[in-house]
Amino acid sequence: MKVIGLTGNSGSGKGAVSLIMANMGALVLDCDKIAHKNMEKGGAAYDEIIGAFPFAVDDKGNIDRKKLGAEVFGNRESLRRLNRITHKYIREYTENAIRINRDKYEYIVIDAPLLTEAGLEKLCDEVWLVYADEKARLERVVKRDKITAEEALMRFKNQTPAEELMKYADLVIENNGDLDKLKKQIYERVGK
Numbered sequence: 001m002k003v004i005g006l007t008g009n010s011g012s013g014k015g016a017v018s019l020i021m022a023n024m025g026a027l028v029l030d031c032d033k034i035a036h037k038n039m040e041k042g043g044a045a046y047d048e049i050i051g052a053f054p055f056a057v058d059d060k061g062n063i064d065r066k067k068l069g070a071e072v073f074g075n076r077e078s079l080r081r082l083n084r085i086t087h088k089y090i091r092e093y094t095e096n097a098i099r100i101n102r103d104k105y106e107y108i109v110i111d112a113p114l115l116t117e118a119g120l121e122k123l124c125d126e127v128w129l130v131y132a133d134e135k136a137r138l139e140r141v142v143k144r145d146k147i148t149a150e151e152a153l154m155r156f157k158n159q160t161p162a163e164e165l166m167k168y169a170d171l172v173i174e175n176n177g178d179l180d181k182l183k184k185q186i187y188e189r190v191g192k
Helices: 014-023 031-039 046-052 065-072 076-101 134-145 149-157 162-168 179-190
Strands: 002-007 027-030 107-111 126-131 171-174
Touching: 002 014, 014 027, 014 107, 014 126, 014 179, 027 031, 027 076, 031 046, 031 076, 031 107, 046 076, 065 076, 076 107, 126 162, 134 149, 171 179
Parallel strands: 002 107, 002 126, 027 107, 126 171
Antiparallel strands: none
């Protein structure tokens, strides 16, 4: 069993790589989905988040992720505070999932945009960085998240540059749009 840490900046195509790996039989632990689950009422991080960001709670007591995101993506200290809260719960969930599924899968993929920032790379046998140029990433994020180019660029500014992430990478996967080329890079690495 091999644990692969999959990271890359917003819009790089981590989701496409995760899907390819899942179709090959890997267990994919999507840290964004884990974080969202932890933010729900009753979730592991809910109380801490509303304590730190009370303005982000809607009239039904749910965390308004859009309102929270507008705050943290424009303020590095707020983003650090949110990450300090969420990362510990993501790590706990991920460690448990790896332990429980260790004997059931050939590959477990930790899909985490903040893999190194959360310290999750320490759980991995390999780290894969998905890389795409800014133009491709911008188009994908604007379309996917239904935000403006300016909002997307603001997010990009708060992310660790790909050049920095490359220091941790055992494999850099180029993903500027050719799905066959993307699959070929993955198949070459896992021997399929």
